[in-house]
Amino acid sequence: DIQMTQSPSTLSASVGDRVTITCRASQSITTWLAWYQQRPGTAPKLLIYKASILDRGVPSRFSGSGSGTEFTLTISNLQPDDFATYFCQQSDGYSFTFGPGTKVDVK
């Protein structure tokens, strides 16, 4: 089974900051990686798929990169709506595995 890790587990930041979250897979997943945002009390929402493609309606301040085993999610110019928890997810097409999450909170 492919395991996913994320760092950091918590990130404190201010509005306007640029933040970067890292996700690592235990073996190569090429670019089959997605990122989700979850606000308290709501279901996760898809942000990015295939490592770097923004889902429809996602602001351009979000970007993703990486391939193989290491991936990053970057939020430039952090906005108040962006304080949330972010998860990465991989799939082999049949099973799905999520990272443990990174909480972005207010510094």
Place this chain on the structure above:
Amino acid sequence: QLQLQESGPGLVKYSETLSLTCSVSEASVGTSSYYWGWIRQSPGRGLEWIGSVYQSVNTYYNPSLKSRVTIPVDTSQNQFSLRLTSVTAADTAIYYCVRLYKQLRLVDSWGQGTVVTVSS
């Protein structure tokens, strides 16, 4: 717009069977482009994929849960369900029904989630 709505008991007794249903609107559970499935979330386990069903008959389950899980589909009602047997406290979680886009290997729609607590 696609809507997924979970329903079922919020409290299940230890060792009994957890049963939830997902009602789908504005899409067909028999469609060929998507899986339909269940994901749960708890503080201890994070987000955990439970299983998926494809074209109403092909099922895929998390190996750690496979012996206890079934995901039946009712195409006449446009619903799918989750049955998890022999529950323990570790099965206490928020349960989401989801649509998974097979080609791009992602979850593109989520229900609002339903809290299930296992009581002793």
